[in-house]
Amino acid sequence: MSTTGRLTILYVVSSPHSGSTVLSTILGNHPDVFFAGELYEIPEPAWIPGVTCSCGLPAATCPFWQPVRARFEQKANVEALHRDEGTFRNWKSLPRVLLSRKSGSGEFAQYAGRLGALVRALADQSGKRVVVDTSKGATRGRAYLALRSREVDVKILHVVRDGRGVVLSRKNREARVPGPSGGYRPAAALRYSVLWVGANLAYVLLFGLRREQYLRLRLEDVTRDPDRAFERIGQFLGLDVSQLRSQVRAGATFPVGHVIAGNRLRLTGQVRMQPELSDTRDQLPPGDRRLFSIVAGWTARLFGYS
Template sequence: MRGAVMLDRIIYVTGYGRSGSTLLDMMLGAHPQVFGAGEMSTICRHVWPNDEYCACHARVRACPLWSDAVTEWQASGIDLDRHAMLQRRIEPILSHARRGAALRDYCDQTLALYRIVARRTGRPVLLDSSKSPGRALALARAGVDLRLIHLVRDPRAVAHSMSVPMQVDTEAGVQKTLPAHPVARTALRWSFVNAGAEAALRRIAPAHGLRLRYEDLVADPQGALARIGATVGLDLDAVGAAIAAGGTIAAEHQVAGSRIRMTGAMTLRPDMGWQRRMSPRAQAVVAGLCGARMRRYGYAAGGTGSASA
Protein backbone atom coordinates (compact mmCIF):
# COMPACT_ATOMS: atom_id res chain seq x y z
CA MET A 1 0.00 0.00 0.00
CA ARG A 2 1.35 3.40 -1.02
CA GLY A 3 0.50 5.49 2.01
CA ALA A 4 1.90 8.82 0.79
CA VAL A 5 -0.71 9.41 -1.93
CA MET A 6 -3.90 11.28 -1.07
CA LEU A 7 -7.02 11.71 -3.18
CA ASP A 8 -6.65 14.99 -5.09
CA ARG A 9 -9.69 15.02 -7.39
CA ILE A 10 -12.47 12.89 -8.78
CA ILE A 11 -13.32 12.49 -12.45
CA TYR A 12 -16.87 11.26 -12.81
CA VAL A 13 -18.38 10.03 -16.09
CA THR A 14 -22.14 10.47 -16.35
CA GLY A 15 -24.65 9.63 -19.07
CA TYR A 16 -26.56 6.64 -20.40
CA GLY A 17 -25.23 3.10 -20.79
CA ARG A 18 -23.61 1.67 -23.93
CA SER A 19 -22.07 5.07 -24.66
CA GLY A 20 -18.38 4.20 -24.36
CA SER A 21 -17.70 4.93 -20.69
CA THR A 22 -15.57 1.79 -20.25
CA LEU A 23 -13.47 2.77 -23.26
CA LEU A 24 -13.04 6.30 -21.92
CA ASP A 25 -12.14 4.89 -18.50
CA MET A 26 -9.40 2.79 -20.10
CA MET A 27 -8.07 5.72 -22.11
CA LEU A 28 -7.85 8.09 -19.15
CA GLY A 29 -6.44 5.33 -16.97
CA ALA A 30 -3.38 5.31 -19.23
CA HIS A 31 -2.26 8.52 -17.50
CA PRO A 32 0.11 7.74 -14.60
CA GLN A 33 -1.86 9.88 -12.12
CA VAL A 34 -5.30 8.48 -12.96
CA PHE A 35 -6.83 5.26 -11.65
CA GLY A 36 -9.71 4.08 -13.83
CA ALA A 37 -11.87 2.28 -11.28
CA GLY A 38 -14.83 1.39 -13.46
CA GLU A 39 -18.39 1.62 -12.12
CA MET A 40 -17.76 1.96 -8.40
CA SER A 41 -21.46 2.33 -7.60
CA THR A 42 -21.87 -1.37 -8.42
CA ILE A 43 -19.55 -2.62 -5.67
CA CYS A 44 -22.16 -2.84 -2.91
CA ARG A 45 -25.10 -3.43 -5.23
CA HIS A 46 -23.84 -6.61 -6.91
CA VAL A 47 -20.08 -6.79 -7.57
CA TRP A 48 -19.02 -7.66 -4.00
CA PRO A 49 -22.11 -9.66 -2.96
CA ASN A 50 -21.84 -11.81 -6.13
CA ASP A 51 -18.02 -11.91 -6.09
CA GLU A 52 -17.88 -10.78 -9.71
CA TYR A 53 -14.77 -10.51 -11.83
CA CYS A 54 -12.37 -7.58 -11.74
CA ALA A 55 -10.70 -6.62 -15.02
CA CYS A 56 -7.54 -8.29 -13.67
CA HIS A 57 -9.42 -11.61 -14.15
CA ALA A 58 -9.57 -12.35 -10.44
CA ARG A 59 -12.86 -12.31 -8.59
CA VAL A 60 -13.11 -9.15 -6.49
CA ARG A 61 -12.77 -10.95 -3.16
CA ALA A 62 -9.45 -12.35 -4.38
CA CYS A 63 -8.32 -9.27 -6.32
CA PRO A 64 -5.17 -7.78 -4.75
CA LEU A 65 -6.70 -4.29 -4.91
CA TRP A 66 -10.41 -4.63 -4.24
CA SER A 67 -10.22 -7.36 -1.60
CA ASP A 68 -8.00 -5.21 0.62
CA ALA A 69 -9.73 -1.91 -0.23
CA VAL A 70 -13.22 -3.16 0.60
CA THR A 71 -11.98 -4.94 3.73
CA GLU A 72 -10.37 -1.69 4.93
CA TRP A 73 -13.55 0.21 4.09
CA GLN A 74 -15.61 -2.23 6.16
CA ALA A 75 -13.11 -2.03 9.02
CA SER A 76 -13.70 1.73 9.14
CA GLY A 77 -17.32 1.05 10.12
CA ILE A 78 -19.04 0.73 6.75
CA ASP A 79 -21.89 -1.75 6.49
CA LEU A 80 -22.14 -2.77 2.82
CA ASP A 81 -25.86 -3.56 2.98
CA ARG A 82 -26.61 -0.19 4.56
CA HIS A 83 -24.50 1.59 1.96
CA ALA A 84 -26.45 -0.19 -0.78
CA MET A 85 -29.63 1.04 0.88
CA LEU A 86 -28.28 4.61 0.87
CA GLN A 87 -27.51 4.23 -2.82
CA ARG A 88 -31.11 3.22 -3.51
CA ARG A 89 -32.26 6.40 -1.76
CA ILE A 90 -29.77 8.85 -3.26
CA GLU A 91 -28.77 7.70 -6.75
CA PRO A 92 -32.08 7.70 -8.65
CA ILE A 93 -32.05 10.79 -10.84
CA LEU A 94 -34.94 12.65 -9.24
CA SER A 95 -33.68 12.15 -5.68
CA HIS A 96 -30.96 14.79 -5.98
CA ALA A 97 -33.11 17.18 -3.97
CA ARG A 98 -32.83 14.94 -0.90
CA ARG A 99 -30.76 16.48 1.87
CA GLY A 100 -29.95 15.71 5.47
CA ALA A 101 -28.28 12.81 7.23
CA ALA A 102 -28.79 10.22 4.48
CA LEU A 103 -27.08 12.37 1.86
CA ARG A 104 -24.22 13.24 4.23
CA ASP A 105 -23.70 9.58 5.11
CA TYR A 106 -23.80 8.57 1.47
CA CYS A 107 -21.19 11.16 0.49
CA ASP A 108 -18.95 10.49 3.49
CA GLN A 109 -18.95 6.74 2.89
CA THR A 110 -18.42 7.07 -0.87
CA LEU A 111 -15.51 9.46 -0.40
CA ALA A 112 -13.99 7.16 2.22
CA LEU A 113 -13.75 4.36 -0.37
CA TYR A 114 -12.38 6.76 -2.99
CA ARG A 115 -9.63 7.81 -0.58
CA ILE A 116 -8.74 4.22 0.27
CA VAL A 117 -8.45 3.33 -3.42
CA ALA A 118 -6.36 6.41 -4.22
CA ARG A 119 -3.96 5.56 -1.42
CA ARG A 120 -3.69 1.89 -2.34
CA THR A 121 -3.16 2.53 -6.04
CA GLY A 122 -0.76 5.42 -5.52
CA ARG A 123 -2.77 7.59 -7.93
CA PRO A 124 -4.26 10.88 -6.73
CA VAL A 125 -6.94 11.19 -9.43
CA LEU A 126 -9.76 8.66 -9.24
CA LEU A 127 -12.04 8.06 -12.20
CA ASP A 128 -15.49 6.66 -11.43
CA SER A 129 -17.49 5.77 -14.55
CA SER A 130 -20.70 4.83 -12.73
CA LYS A 131 -22.70 7.15 -15.04
CA SER A 132 -25.66 7.69 -12.66
CA PRO A 133 -26.57 11.41 -12.72
CA GLY A 134 -27.94 11.08 -9.19
CA ARG A 135 -24.51 10.00 -7.96
CA ALA A 136 -22.96 12.96 -9.78
CA LEU A 137 -25.47 15.35 -8.20
CA ALA A 138 -24.64 13.99 -4.74
CA LEU A 139 -20.88 14.27 -5.30
CA ALA A 140 -21.34 17.84 -6.51
CA ARG A 141 -22.58 18.66 -2.98
CA ALA A 142 -19.78 16.77 -1.22
CA GLY A 143 -17.24 19.61 -1.14
CA VAL A 144 -14.63 17.78 -3.23
CA ASP A 145 -12.80 18.66 -6.42
CA LEU A 146 -15.20 17.02 -8.87
CA ARG A 147 -14.64 17.06 -12.64
CA LEU A 148 -17.61 15.87 -14.65
CA ILE A 149 -17.66 14.36 -18.14
CA HIS A 150 -21.10 13.98 -19.70
CA LEU A 151 -20.55 11.26 -22.28
CA VAL A 152 -23.20 10.92 -24.98
CA ARG A 153 -23.66 8.65 -27.95
CA ASP A 154 -26.13 8.71 -30.82
CA PRO A 155 -29.29 7.19 -29.31
CA ARG A 156 -29.78 5.05 -32.40
CA ALA A 157 -26.45 3.34 -31.69
CA VAL A 158 -27.43 2.89 -28.03
CA ALA A 159 -30.88 1.55 -28.89
CA HIS A 160 -29.43 -0.90 -31.41
CA SER A 161 -26.89 -2.16 -28.85
CA MET A 162 -29.61 -2.69 -26.26
CA SER A 163 -31.83 -4.49 -28.74
CA VAL A 164 -29.31 -7.36 -28.90
CA PRO A 165 -29.57 -9.80 -25.94
CA MET A 166 -26.50 -11.11 -24.12
CA GLN A 167 -26.12 -14.40 -22.30
CA VAL A 168 -24.24 -14.86 -19.04
CA ASP A 169 -20.48 -15.20 -19.49
CA THR A 170 -18.97 -14.21 -16.16
CA GLU A 171 -15.31 -14.49 -17.12
CA ALA A 172 -15.95 -12.32 -20.18
CA GLY A 173 -17.58 -9.67 -18.02
CA VAL A 174 -21.28 -10.44 -18.62
CA GLN A 175 -22.51 -11.15 -15.10
CA LYS A 176 -26.21 -11.66 -15.84
CA THR A 177 -28.51 -12.29 -18.79
CA LEU A 178 -29.23 -9.01 -20.57
CA PRO A 179 -32.55 -9.16 -22.41
CA ALA A 180 -33.29 -7.33 -25.64
CA HIS A 181 -34.99 -3.98 -25.04
CA PRO A 182 -37.41 -2.31 -27.48
CA VAL A 183 -35.81 0.67 -29.20
CA ALA A 184 -38.61 3.01 -28.05
CA ARG A 185 -37.95 2.12 -24.40
CA THR A 186 -34.24 2.81 -24.79
CA ALA A 187 -34.90 6.09 -26.59
CA LEU A 188 -37.10 7.39 -23.77
CA ARG A 189 -34.62 6.33 -21.10
CA TRP A 190 -31.72 7.85 -23.07
CA SER A 191 -33.50 11.22 -23.07
CA PHE A 192 -34.42 10.99 -19.38
CA VAL A 193 -30.96 10.02 -18.13
CA ASN A 194 -29.17 12.58 -20.29
CA ALA A 195 -31.50 15.28 -18.97
CA GLY A 196 -30.30 14.27 -15.49
CA ALA A 197 -26.68 14.47 -16.64
CA GLU A 198 -27.31 17.98 -17.93
CA ALA A 199 -28.68 18.91 -14.50
CA ALA A 200 -25.51 17.57 -12.89
CA LEU A 201 -23.34 19.66 -15.20
CA ARG A 202 -25.24 22.77 -14.13
CA ARG A 203 -24.32 22.05 -10.49
CA ILE A 204 -20.56 22.46 -10.96
CA ALA A 205 -18.28 25.23 -12.18
CA PRO A 206 -18.47 25.45 -16.01
CA ALA A 207 -14.71 24.97 -16.32
CA HIS A 208 -14.95 21.66 -14.40
CA GLY A 209 -17.38 19.90 -16.73
CA LEU A 210 -17.85 19.14 -20.40
CA ARG A 211 -20.06 17.19 -22.75
CA LEU A 212 -18.26 14.73 -25.01
CA ARG A 213 -19.66 12.63 -27.84
CA TYR A 214 -18.51 9.05 -28.26
CA GLU A 215 -18.24 9.66 -32.00
CA ASP A 216 -15.78 12.53 -31.47
CA LEU A 217 -13.77 10.49 -28.97
CA VAL A 218 -13.17 7.63 -31.41
CA ALA A 219 -12.73 9.83 -34.50
CA ASP A 220 -10.19 12.17 -32.90
CA PRO A 221 -8.91 10.72 -29.62
CA GLN A 222 -6.05 13.21 -29.42
CA GLY A 223 -8.36 16.20 -29.77
CA ALA A 224 -10.95 14.75 -27.39
CA LEU A 225 -8.36 13.99 -24.72
CA ALA A 226 -6.95 17.51 -25.06
CA ARG A 227 -10.42 18.88 -24.25
CA ILE A 228 -10.78 16.51 -21.34
CA GLY A 229 -7.31 17.40 -20.06
CA ALA A 230 -8.23 21.08 -19.95
CA THR A 231 -11.33 20.21 -17.93
CA VAL A 232 -9.79 17.76 -15.45
CA GLY A 233 -6.50 19.63 -15.00
CA LEU A 234 -4.18 17.02 -16.51
CA ASP A 235 -1.81 16.98 -19.46
CA LEU A 236 -3.25 14.19 -21.60
CA ASP A 237 -1.35 15.08 -24.77
CA ALA A 238 1.03 12.12 -24.58
CA VAL A 239 -1.81 9.68 -23.91
CA GLY A 240 -3.85 11.07 -26.79
CA ALA A 241 -0.93 10.99 -29.21
CA ALA A 242 -0.10 7.39 -28.31
CA ILE A 243 -3.69 6.20 -28.78
CA ALA A 244 -4.06 8.12 -32.06
CA ALA A 245 -0.85 6.45 -33.31
CA GLY A 246 -2.27 2.98 -32.66
CA GLY A 247 -0.96 2.40 -29.15
CA THR A 248 -2.78 -0.02 -26.89
CA ILE A 249 -4.91 0.64 -23.83
CA ALA A 250 -5.98 -1.82 -21.14
CA ALA A 251 -8.07 -1.94 -18.00
CA GLU A 252 -6.28 -2.71 -14.75
CA HIS A 253 -8.82 -3.19 -11.96
CA GLN A 254 -12.07 -1.89 -13.43
CA VAL A 255 -15.24 -3.19 -11.82
CA ALA A 256 -18.37 -3.71 -13.93
CA GLY A 257 -18.78 -1.93 -17.27
CA SER A 258 -18.46 -3.18 -20.82
CA ARG A 259 -16.99 -6.56 -21.76
CA ILE A 260 -14.01 -4.82 -23.36
CA ARG A 261 -12.48 -4.34 -19.92
CA MET A 262 -11.77 -8.08 -19.86
CA THR A 263 -10.02 -8.28 -23.25
CA GLY A 264 -6.55 -7.14 -22.20
CA ALA A 265 -4.49 -4.70 -24.26
CA MET A 266 -6.40 -3.36 -27.25
CA THR A 267 -6.21 -0.60 -29.82
CA LEU A 268 -8.99 1.93 -30.32
CA ARG A 269 -11.72 0.40 -32.47
CA PRO A 270 -14.69 2.65 -33.28
CA ASP A 271 -18.00 0.79 -33.16
CA MET A 272 -20.27 2.25 -35.87
CA GLY A 273 -21.76 -0.99 -37.17
CA TRP A 274 -25.25 -0.02 -36.07
CA GLN A 275 -25.50 2.24 -39.11
CA ARG A 276 -25.51 -0.86 -41.34
CA ARG A 277 -27.43 -3.23 -39.09
CA MET A 278 -30.24 -1.10 -37.67
CA SER A 279 -33.36 -0.92 -39.80
CA PRO A 280 -34.47 2.49 -41.13
CA ARG A 281 -37.78 2.05 -39.31
CA ALA A 282 -36.05 1.48 -35.95
CA GLN A 283 -33.80 4.46 -36.56
CA ALA A 284 -36.85 6.60 -37.33
CA VAL A 285 -38.58 5.53 -34.10
CA VAL A 286 -35.58 6.59 -32.03
CA ALA A 287 -35.11 9.85 -33.92
CA GLY A 288 -38.77 10.68 -33.51
CA LEU A 289 -38.58 10.28 -29.73
CA CYS A 290 -35.15 11.89 -29.21
CA GLY A 291 -35.00 14.44 -32.04
CA ALA A 292 -34.72 17.66 -30.03
CA ARG A 293 -31.97 16.41 -27.73
CA MET A 294 -30.20 14.71 -30.64
CA ARG A 295 -30.01 18.02 -32.49
CA ARG A 296 -28.78 19.79 -29.35
CA TYR A 297 -25.96 17.26 -29.10
CA GLY A 298 -25.10 17.64 -32.79
CA TYR A 299 -26.69 14.49 -34.22
CA ALA A 300 -28.59 14.53 -37.51
CA ALA A 301 -32.02 13.12 -36.75
CA GLY A 302 -33.03 12.36 -40.34
CA GLY A 303 -31.91 9.78 -42.89
CA THR A 304 -29.42 7.04 -42.11
CA GLY A 305 -27.49 7.32 -38.93
CA SER A 306 -24.72 9.91 -38.87
CA ALA A 307 -23.30 12.49 -36.53
CA SER A 308 -22.81 16.04 -37.63
CA ALA A 309 -19.53 17.79 -37.00
Protein backbone atom coordinates (compact mmCIF):
# COMPACT_ATOMS: atom_id res chain seq x y z
CA MET A 1 0.00 0.00 0.00
CA SER A 2 1.20 3.50 -0.69
CA THR A 3 -0.17 6.91 0.16
CA THR A 4 -0.95 9.43 -2.51
CA GLY A 5 -1.58 13.10 -1.82
CA ARG A 6 -0.17 15.23 0.93
CA LEU A 7 1.20 13.56 4.02
CA THR A 8 0.42 15.25 7.35
CA ILE A 9 2.69 14.86 10.35
CA LEU A 10 0.75 15.52 13.53
CA TYR A 11 3.27 16.27 16.23
CA VAL A 12 1.76 16.18 19.72
CA VAL A 13 3.51 18.19 22.41
CA SER A 14 2.65 18.30 26.09
CA SER A 15 4.08 18.16 29.55
CA PRO A 16 4.38 14.44 30.53
CA HIS A 17 1.27 12.84 32.10
CA SER A 18 -1.09 15.10 30.17
CA GLY A 19 -3.18 12.45 28.45
CA SER A 20 -1.63 12.87 25.01
CA THR A 21 -1.15 9.11 24.52
CA VAL A 22 -4.80 8.33 25.16
CA LEU A 23 -5.90 11.12 22.85
CA SER A 24 -3.48 10.04 20.12
CA THR A 25 -4.44 6.38 20.42
CA ILE A 26 -8.08 7.30 19.91
CA LEU A 27 -7.11 9.44 16.90
CA GLY A 28 -5.09 6.50 15.57
CA ASN A 29 -8.36 4.60 15.22
CA HIS A 30 -9.45 6.99 12.46
CA PRO A 31 -9.14 5.29 9.04
CA ASP A 32 -6.77 8.03 7.79
CA VAL A 33 -4.56 8.26 10.88
CA PHE A 34 -1.59 6.17 12.01
CA PHE A 35 -0.29 6.36 15.57
CA ALA A 36 2.83 4.49 16.70
CA GLY A 37 3.65 6.21 19.99
CA GLU A 38 6.73 8.24 20.80
CA LEU A 39 8.75 7.88 17.62
CA TYR A 40 12.03 9.05 19.14
CA GLU A 41 12.31 5.58 20.68
CA ILE A 42 11.68 3.74 17.42
CA PRO A 43 15.26 3.17 16.20
CA GLU A 44 15.88 0.88 19.15
CA PRO A 45 12.86 -1.44 19.53
CA ALA A 46 12.03 -1.63 15.82
CA TRP A 47 15.50 -2.84 14.93
CA ILE A 48 16.26 -5.01 17.96
CA PRO A 49 15.02 -8.59 18.09
CA GLY A 50 13.17 -9.47 21.26
CA VAL A 51 11.05 -6.33 21.66
CA THR A 52 7.33 -7.10 21.59
CA CYS A 53 4.94 -5.04 19.52
CA SER A 54 1.55 -4.17 21.02
CA CYS A 55 0.05 -6.60 18.46
CA GLY A 56 1.67 -9.35 20.57
CA LEU A 57 4.38 -10.39 18.09
CA PRO A 58 8.14 -9.73 18.35
CA ALA A 59 9.10 -6.58 16.41
CA ALA A 60 11.41 -8.74 14.28
CA THR A 61 8.50 -10.75 12.86
CA CYS A 62 5.62 -8.26 13.21
CA PRO A 63 4.02 -8.00 9.74
CA PHE A 64 3.86 -4.23 10.10
CA TRP A 65 7.33 -3.37 11.39
CA GLN A 66 9.26 -5.74 9.15
CA PRO A 67 8.32 -3.87 5.94
CA VAL A 68 8.61 -0.47 7.72
CA ARG A 69 12.25 -1.25 8.45
CA ALA A 70 12.84 -2.21 4.81
CA ARG A 71 11.16 0.95 3.51
CA PHE A 72 13.16 3.17 5.86
CA GLU A 73 16.46 1.52 5.03
CA GLN A 74 15.95 2.21 1.35
CA LYS A 75 16.25 5.92 2.14
CA ALA A 76 18.18 6.36 5.38
CA ASN A 77 20.50 4.75 7.85
CA VAL A 78 19.12 3.62 11.19
CA GLU A 79 22.40 3.97 13.12
CA ALA A 80 22.56 7.59 11.98
CA LEU A 81 19.00 8.20 13.14
CA HIS A 82 19.77 6.57 16.47
CA ARG A 83 22.79 8.86 16.82
CA ASP A 84 20.64 11.89 15.92
CA GLU A 85 18.15 11.00 18.63
CA GLY A 86 21.00 11.05 21.15
CA THR A 87 22.09 14.47 19.90
CA PHE A 88 18.74 16.19 19.45
CA ARG A 89 16.31 14.50 21.81
CA ASN A 90 17.33 16.55 24.82
CA TRP A 91 15.89 20.04 25.24
CA LYS A 92 19.47 21.23 25.73
CA SER A 93 19.99 20.92 21.97
CA LEU A 94 17.24 23.47 21.28
CA PRO A 95 19.26 26.71 21.67
CA ARG A 96 21.89 25.41 19.26
CA VAL A 97 19.22 24.48 16.73
CA LEU A 98 17.48 27.86 17.02
CA LEU A 99 20.75 29.78 16.71
CA SER A 100 22.01 27.78 13.75
CA ARG A 101 18.70 27.86 11.92
CA LYS A 102 19.60 30.71 9.58
CA SER A 103 22.91 29.24 8.56
CA GLY A 104 21.20 25.88 7.97
CA SER A 105 22.96 23.38 10.21
CA GLY A 106 23.90 20.38 8.07
CA GLU A 107 23.58 17.90 10.90
CA PHE A 108 20.12 19.15 11.83
CA ALA A 109 18.91 19.12 8.23
CA GLN A 110 20.09 15.51 7.93
CA TYR A 111 18.22 14.64 11.12
CA ALA A 112 15.04 16.18 9.69
CA GLY A 113 15.55 14.18 6.51
CA ARG A 114 15.84 10.93 8.46
CA LEU A 115 12.69 11.75 10.44
CA GLY A 116 10.96 12.37 7.13
CA ALA A 117 12.08 8.96 5.86
CA LEU A 118 10.71 7.28 9.00
CA VAL A 119 7.36 9.05 8.85
CA ARG A 120 7.07 8.33 5.12
CA ALA A 121 7.78 4.62 5.74
CA LEU A 122 5.04 4.54 8.39
CA ALA A 123 2.55 6.35 6.14
CA ASP A 124 3.28 4.16 3.13
CA GLN A 125 3.12 0.91 5.08
CA SER A 126 -0.07 1.85 6.95
CA GLY A 127 -1.65 3.44 3.89
CA LYS A 128 -2.69 6.42 6.00
CA ARG A 129 -2.15 10.08 5.27
CA VAL A 130 -1.76 11.37 8.83
CA VAL A 131 1.07 10.09 11.06
CA VAL A 132 1.00 11.02 14.75
CA ASP A 133 4.13 11.33 16.89
CA THR A 134 3.89 12.05 20.64
CA SER A 135 7.64 12.41 21.28
CA LYS A 136 7.08 15.87 22.86
CA GLY A 137 10.63 17.24 22.41
CA ALA A 138 10.68 20.80 21.07
CA THR A 139 13.74 20.27 18.85
CA ARG A 140 11.98 17.43 17.07
CA GLY A 141 9.05 19.74 16.38
CA ARG A 142 11.43 22.19 14.72
CA ALA A 143 12.86 19.36 12.63
CA TYR A 144 9.38 18.37 11.46
CA LEU A 145 8.57 21.97 10.55
CA ALA A 146 11.71 22.02 8.41
CA LEU A 147 10.14 19.20 6.35
CA ARG A 148 7.14 21.29 5.23
CA SER A 149 6.73 21.15 1.51
CA ARG A 150 4.11 20.58 -1.15
CA GLU A 151 4.18 16.89 -0.22
CA VAL A 152 4.34 17.22 3.56
CA ASP A 153 2.23 19.27 5.95
CA VAL A 154 3.10 19.59 9.64
CA LYS A 155 0.61 20.25 12.44
CA ILE A 156 1.40 20.81 16.10
CA LEU A 157 -1.18 19.74 18.69
CA HIS A 158 -0.37 21.17 22.11
CA VAL A 159 -2.22 19.37 24.91
CA VAL A 160 -2.30 21.19 28.24
CA ARG A 161 -3.45 19.47 31.40
CA ASP A 162 -4.08 21.31 34.67
CA GLY A 163 -0.61 21.50 36.23
CA ARG A 164 -1.92 20.39 39.63
CA GLY A 165 -3.05 17.10 38.09
CA VAL A 166 0.29 16.75 36.31
CA VAL A 167 2.31 17.35 39.50
CA LEU A 168 0.18 14.80 41.41
CA SER A 169 0.41 12.23 38.64
CA ARG A 170 4.19 12.59 38.28
CA LYS A 171 4.73 12.43 42.05
CA ASN A 172 2.57 9.32 42.31
CA ARG A 173 4.51 7.73 39.47
CA GLU A 174 7.80 8.57 41.17
CA ALA A 175 6.61 7.12 44.47
CA ARG A 176 5.91 3.79 42.76
CA VAL A 177 9.44 3.48 41.34
CA PRO A 178 11.71 1.54 43.72
CA GLY A 179 15.38 2.43 44.30
CA PRO A 180 17.35 5.68 44.65
CA SER A 181 15.55 7.51 41.85
CA GLY A 182 12.10 6.61 43.16
CA GLY A 183 10.18 7.08 46.38
CA TYR A 184 8.59 10.23 47.70
CA ARG A 185 10.65 13.39 47.49
CA PRO A 186 9.33 16.64 48.97
CA ALA A 187 11.11 18.72 46.30
CA ALA A 188 9.31 16.87 43.52
CA ALA A 189 6.31 19.24 43.54
CA LEU A 190 8.60 22.22 42.99
CA ARG A 191 10.51 20.47 40.22
CA TYR A 192 7.40 19.31 38.37
CA SER A 193 5.73 22.72 38.72
CA VAL A 194 8.77 24.40 37.16
CA LEU A 195 8.91 21.81 34.37
CA TRP A 196 5.19 22.26 33.66
CA VAL A 197 5.62 26.02 33.26
CA GLY A 198 8.80 25.69 31.20
CA ALA A 199 7.52 23.09 28.75
CA ASN A 200 4.13 24.69 28.13
CA LEU A 201 5.50 28.20 27.68
CA ALA A 202 8.22 26.90 25.37
CA TYR A 203 5.61 25.19 23.17
CA VAL A 204 3.59 28.40 22.97
CA LEU A 205 6.65 30.49 22.09
CA LEU A 206 8.04 28.00 19.57
CA PHE A 207 4.86 26.93 17.82
CA GLY A 208 1.95 29.06 19.03
CA LEU A 209 2.28 31.84 16.47
CA ARG A 210 1.74 29.49 13.52
CA ARG A 211 -2.01 29.91 13.33
CA GLU A 212 -2.64 27.34 10.61
CA GLN A 213 -0.34 24.77 12.12
CA TYR A 214 -0.95 25.00 15.85
CA LEU A 215 -3.88 23.88 17.95
CA ARG A 216 -3.92 24.02 21.73
CA LEU A 217 -6.40 21.90 23.64
CA ARG A 218 -6.88 21.54 27.35
CA LEU A 219 -7.22 17.93 28.45
CA GLU A 220 -10.08 18.98 30.71
CA ASP A 221 -11.99 20.32 27.71
CA VAL A 222 -11.39 17.03 25.89
CA THR A 223 -12.67 14.91 28.77
CA ARG A 224 -15.64 17.17 29.57
CA ASP A 225 -16.76 17.79 26.00
CA PRO A 226 -15.04 15.23 23.77
CA ASP A 227 -17.54 15.94 21.01
CA ARG A 228 -16.41 19.54 20.64
CA ALA A 229 -12.72 18.70 21.15
CA PHE A 230 -12.68 16.03 18.44
CA GLU A 231 -14.60 18.34 16.12
CA ARG A 232 -11.84 20.92 16.53
CA ILE A 233 -9.14 18.30 15.90
CA GLY A 234 -11.02 17.13 12.83
CA GLN A 235 -11.18 20.68 11.45
CA PHE A 236 -7.52 21.20 12.24
CA LEU A 237 -6.49 18.08 10.30
CA GLY A 238 -9.12 18.27 7.60
CA LEU A 239 -10.63 14.94 8.69
CA ASP A 240 -14.19 13.79 9.16
CA VAL A 241 -14.15 12.51 12.74
CA SER A 242 -17.88 11.97 13.23
CA GLN A 243 -17.45 8.22 13.66
CA LEU A 244 -14.75 8.66 16.33
CA ARG A 245 -16.87 11.28 18.07
CA SER A 246 -19.83 9.01 18.44
CA GLN A 247 -17.59 6.18 19.68
CA VAL A 248 -16.02 8.44 22.33
CA ARG A 249 -19.48 9.70 23.29
CA ALA A 250 -20.59 6.10 23.81
CA GLY A 251 -17.59 5.46 26.12
CA ALA A 252 -15.96 3.01 23.69
CA THR A 253 -12.55 1.44 24.21
CA PHE A 254 -10.04 1.75 21.38
CA PRO A 255 -7.41 -0.84 20.34
CA VAL A 256 -3.76 0.26 20.37
CA GLY A 257 -2.40 -1.29 17.14
CA HIS A 258 1.29 -1.82 16.28
CA VAL A 259 2.97 0.35 18.90
CA ILE A 260 6.43 -0.73 19.98
CA ALA A 261 7.71 2.27 21.91
CA GLY A 262 6.65 4.86 24.41
CA ASN A 263 3.98 5.04 27.04
CA ARG A 264 3.17 1.84 28.97
CA LEU A 265 -0.45 2.25 27.85
CA ARG A 266 0.54 0.51 24.63
CA LEU A 267 0.88 -2.79 26.50
CA THR A 268 -2.66 -2.67 27.85
CA GLY A 269 -3.97 -3.29 24.34
CA GLN A 270 -6.77 -0.72 24.54
CA VAL A 271 -7.60 2.72 25.90
CA ARG A 272 -10.66 4.85 26.55
CA MET A 273 -11.25 8.49 27.32
CA GLN A 274 -10.88 8.96 31.07
CA PRO A 275 -13.12 11.75 32.42
CA GLU A 276 -11.62 11.22 35.88
CA LEU A 277 -8.28 12.68 34.68
CA SER A 278 -9.87 16.12 35.01
CA ASP A 279 -10.64 15.74 38.69
CA THR A 280 -7.26 14.72 40.12
CA ARG A 281 -6.04 18.27 40.71
CA ASP A 282 -8.16 18.49 43.87
CA GLN A 283 -6.25 15.55 45.33
CA LEU A 284 -2.93 17.43 45.34
CA PRO A 285 -1.89 18.03 49.00
CA PRO A 286 -2.43 21.65 50.20
CA GLY A 287 1.31 22.34 50.57
CA ASP A 288 1.98 21.26 47.02
CA ARG A 289 -0.99 23.29 45.80
CA ARG A 290 0.40 26.44 47.43
CA LEU A 291 3.79 25.76 45.88
CA PHE A 292 2.26 25.22 42.46
CA SER A 293 0.26 28.40 42.81
CA ILE A 294 3.39 30.46 43.58
CA VAL A 295 5.53 28.91 40.85
CA ALA A 296 2.97 28.30 38.14
CA GLY A 297 -0.17 30.26 39.07
CA TRP A 298 0.21 32.93 36.40
CA THR A 299 0.93 30.40 33.68
CA ALA A 300 -2.04 28.32 34.78
CA ARG A 301 -4.28 31.41 34.50
CA LEU A 302 -2.87 32.04 31.04
CA PHE A 303 -4.25 28.65 30.02
CA GLY A 304 -7.60 29.38 31.66
CA TYR A 305 -7.21 27.50 34.94
CA SER A 306 -8.54 29.11 38.11
